[in-house]
């Protein structure tokens with residue numbers, strides 16, 4: 001296959017981690033006989049510095065002309081305090097909205113070699129395998145009216161039935177292909193938007209009779225997530241709650257630097273780690289590249305529909321972790337590498353296609369790996 005992939009390195013550790021993911025994608029291409037062409041473009045603070053705009057029109061055009069987008073992270077202290085239209089984060093929000101990316105998949109699995117990496121007890125985290133489905137293009141991050149003055153500030157949390165329904169369908173379908181257990185997280189005891197959210201999920205449930213549906217309030221769910229994570233399978237929630245809860249879930253996995261994501265719904269998906277630009281690590285070859293490399297695996301699976309290739313990359317990460325290699329953020333019996341050295345190891349561990357067809361679940365990091373798994377257009 002020939003595919004054009006846009007790379008948006010962004011700020012802070014973004015360029016360091018995307019470089020490793022691009023090297024891994026190139027290696028997958030070589031081993032499997034594909035030609036991936038990479039085109040880089042500006043986003044975030046780097047784009048503000050170069051053009052004054054965190055999402056230049058040229059970047060959007062390049063993204064639209066490609067099959068998939070790999071993104072690092074945006075933001076950092078250099079741009080704090082700028083007006084909203086010049087903040088790096090607003091470039092990322094505009095990109096998600098412009099590409100119609102309403103479903104953000106954030107898988108969280110605890111790798112067997114990393115059960116000691118979490119500050120929580122191994123018996124709590126062992127076997128955790130979650131799929132967050134976070135609504136990505138609505139809610140508080142986009143709602144109008146919004147305003148700021150030094151005396152009063154306003155944000156608005158709107159959702160329509162159609163917006164809730166389309167992301168909830170993604171969650172139901174994923175749950176049907178996994179352990180058939182869906183928890184929808186809201187704050188329906190206080191928020192009107194959450195009342196509607198809960199009603200829409202209830203209205204959809206009869207169409208998925210095999211899926212067990214529960215509702216949870218976000219405050220108590222935040223506790224359940226880190227005390228009994230194995231009770232959950234697919235977690236559906238709105239934009240803000242999903243942002244917060246998925247970072248919390250990184251405590252289960254052992255580091256924020258491990259977790260990938262896929263943002264789907266439009267014609268071009270964006271694949272990025274869930275972490276930010278980690279200014280405290282930037283430029284020091286210390287960032288964990290695994291979240292971005294696993295995002296590249298999701299890009300292969302959902303962006304390019306290359307199932308065996310995605311599995312080959314996930315299995316390479318598996319083997320490297322199983323061998324006791326990682327970066328300094330991973331506690332426990334892990335030999336710490338730099339970003340580049342760990343990326344090299346993973347790249348070298350990518351194996352060529354096997355004669356036999358891959359099994360559906362062949363890796364601790366094989367999420368929704370079925371051929372029916374979600375594409376860029378859920």
Ligand SMILES: NC(=O)C1=CN([C@@H]2O[C@H](COP(=O)(O)OP(=O)(O)OC[C@H]3O[C@@H](n4cnc5c(N)ncnc54)[C@H](O)[C@@H]3O)[C@@H](O)[C@H]2O)C=CC1
Nearest residue numbers: 073074075076256257275276277278279280281287288329
């Ligand atoms: N998607 C994006 O581009 C996001 C951007 N941000 C932006 O990033 C900047 C920094 O935000 P923070 O709140 O500090 O969040 P952050 O996610 O950048 O960092 C939080 C903590 O996690 C660690 N961490 C993050 N990525 C890591 C990696 N790959 N390997 C090892 N450790 C890692 C950092 O060292 C830090 O201790 C801000 O400007 C924020 O707005 C924040 C979240 C998402």
Ligand SMILES: CC(C)CC(=O)C(=O)O
Nearest residue numbers: 089090092093243274275
């Ligand atoms: C716009 C981003 C900074 C929001 C965020 O933290 C995320 O998507 O994980």
Ligand SMILES: [Mg+2]
Nearest residue numbers: 243244247274
């Ligand atoms: Mg976040």
